[in-house]
Amino acid sequence: MAGQPTYMLGNRNKSSRTRDAQSINILAGKAVAKAVRTTLGPKGMDKMLVDSLGDIVITNDGATILREMDIEHPAAKMVVEVAKTQDDEVGDGTTTAAVLTGELLAKAEELIEKGVHPTIIASGYRMAAEKATEILKTITIDISRDDRKTMGKLVKTSLTGKGAGEYKDFFADLVIDAVLSVAEETEDGIQVDVGDVTIEKREGGSVLDTELVPGLIVDKERVRPNMPKKVENAKIMLASFGIEFHKIEKSAEIKITSPDQMQMFVDQEERMVKEMVDKIIASGANVVFCQKAIDDLAQYYLEKAGIYACRRIKKSDLQKLAKATGATLFQDVTDIRPEDLGSAELVEERDISGAKMTFLTGCKEEKTASLILHGSTTHIVDSLKSALNDALCVIGVALEDQKIVAGGGSPEIELALRLSEYAATLKGREQLAVSKFAEALEIIPQTLAENAGLDPIDKIIELRSQHEKGNKNAGLDVYTGKIVNMLENNVLEPLRIKTQALNAATEATVMILRIDDVVAAGSRKGAMPPGMPQPDMEM
Structure with a gap:
């Protein structure tokens, strides 16, 4: 035993080593990619997601599907993170990123079975991703x-x-x-x-009733119907505190022995509320947005002063209001200063499909817009x-x-061909990994063809032929099944969709490949945590 490492783990710890761990992790990643693959492209299908409460979501957005799925395996969650990152950074291309990750893992598995070490594959994948980014920059189009x-x-x-x-x-x-x-x-x-673009949803009417408002919309109405419905040249106060009587936080007992004392106590409460409202009025504010409650008495005084007030405003909406109107978000009534109020040309309440909302137009900071979406359900x-x-x-x-590329699978085919040429210039085993990376990229046009009911092999061959002839923008028209120039066919995508998908998929794949040992603490009864494979070795 001398010189040999000793592994000491508790009885409830489980371990899955080397090849088993790699196989299980790769299998989990491929399963996630397979789940969203059928949604890729114009002919992709939708998924109906039903949560534990019975609520339904129908979508073909990869990030939404993976977010709603109950995924427990840790390696599979890493693929979900790829789609989430793609959604956060670019907003589109989430399915592409997830599908590409799954295919990179599948190609890596083929190399592992041939005896290529995962670190060599990881090195080759990084080289390929870096080269692919360089190649993409040569096929971009400028936009202003x-x-x-x-x-x-x-x-x-x-x-x-x-x-x-x-x-x-x-x-x-x-x-x-x-x-x-x-x-x-x-x-x-x-x-x-x-x-900065607010999107509000309203059921009722036609989709074509959707409108763009050059300003900000808050999904709240006036607290009292007798308050002014429209305020021009608005001076806006934003409050994160409640305009109400503040109760004592610590435990206290007040003994009242006569009706006069009770009346004094009530009068003091009223005076405190009135003092708060008086400070708001003195600041010159004629519109108030409050994150918390507005006391009934405070509502009365605000109404009497002709102030438009809304309560229970979401913090995110308050932040948008602050940015749009130039207002400071006050933490306490003593902080209110006239110079910290925001401004807008018009604040008014409108009825949209039976629901009342507050519209702000002509804001001090004009970098804001709102979309009101309409639909039947x-x-x-x-x-x-x-x-x-x-x-x-x-x-x-x-x-x-200010850079875009053609779509329809044309960038992926161009990258696959150029990376194959690049692989031929390499001498080490990384050459094999770069070649597999190039093959993996073809999964995108292949999936587009499959989802359109076309023969993927024939279409890949046609695409390769066109690109070898120098037609860098040749892609698949899923409606006609023909290989056409995607620029002329008006199919365009931002460059960042491709670069982000490539980089995120590569990083996640490399991280999964470098895992050769999965160790997890089990429950007190010795069971494995959810999503972890049952091991074949205990230590």
Whole structure:
């Protein structure tokens, strides 16, 4: 035993070693990718997700599907994180990222079975991803803020195959106007915060009733109907505190022995509330948005002063209000100062499909916009919101990078061919990994063909042939089954969708491949944690 390592684990700890761990982790990653693969592309199918409460979500968005699925295996969760990161960074291409991760794992498994060490595969994959990023930059197209026509093509490509795809021509201008209204010119270029575009949902009416409001919408109504319905030249106060009598936090006992003492106590409460309202009135505010409650007595005084007030405002909405109006979010009534109030040309309450909402237009900081979505059912409106959020993100990143590429699987085929050529220049075993990386990229056009009911092998061969002839933008038209120029076919995507998907998929794959030992503490009864494989070795 001398010189040999000794492993000492408790009786309840389980371990799965080397090949078994790698196989199980790869299998889990492939299973996640397979779950969303059928949703890829314009001809992709939808998934109906039903939660424990019976609520239904119908979508073909990869990130949404994986987020709603009850996934327990730790390696599978890493693939879910790839889709989540893609959604956070770009907003679209989540299914592409997940499918690519699964295929990279599948190709790595083939190499492992041939005796190639996982660290060699990881090194080769990193080299391939770096080279692929360089190649992508050679096939990009520039886009400017004034090129609305190209931006319209980006929006339509993003919406195609989703719930809003039928109305993509209608939504194109709305999305472009919304993004341009919040885009800021900085020294580093254009910056777009899609969070500045508020999306509100309303059931009822037609999808074509959806409108863009050049301002901010708060899904709240006045606390009292006799308050002014419309306030021009609004001076806006934002309060994170409640406009009410503050109860003593510590335990206390007050003994009242006469009606006069009771009346004095009530009068003191009223005076405290009135003092708070008087300070608000003295500041010059004529519109108040409060995160917490507004006491009935405070409502009365505010109404009497002709102030428009809303309560129970979400913190996220208060932050948007602060950014749009230039107001400071007050933490206490003693902090109120006239110079910290926000401003807007108009604050008014409107009735939208039977629900009252507050509209702010002509805000001090004009970088804000709101979309009011309409649809006949909750599911339709939810689907619209998800699709439009993706489209907003697509235009946002396209403007920031000012680089786009053709879609329809053309970048993946071009990368596959160029990476195969690059692999031939390498001498070590990394050459094998780079070649497999190139093969894995073909899963995207292959899946597009499969989901369209076409023969994937024939289409891949046709695509390779076109790209070898120098047609870098040749892709698959899933509607006709023909190989066409994607630029001429108006199928465009932001460059960042491709680079982010490649990098995220590569990093997740490398991390999974480098795991050769899975050790997890079991429960007190010795059972494995959820999602962990039953081991064949105990130590």
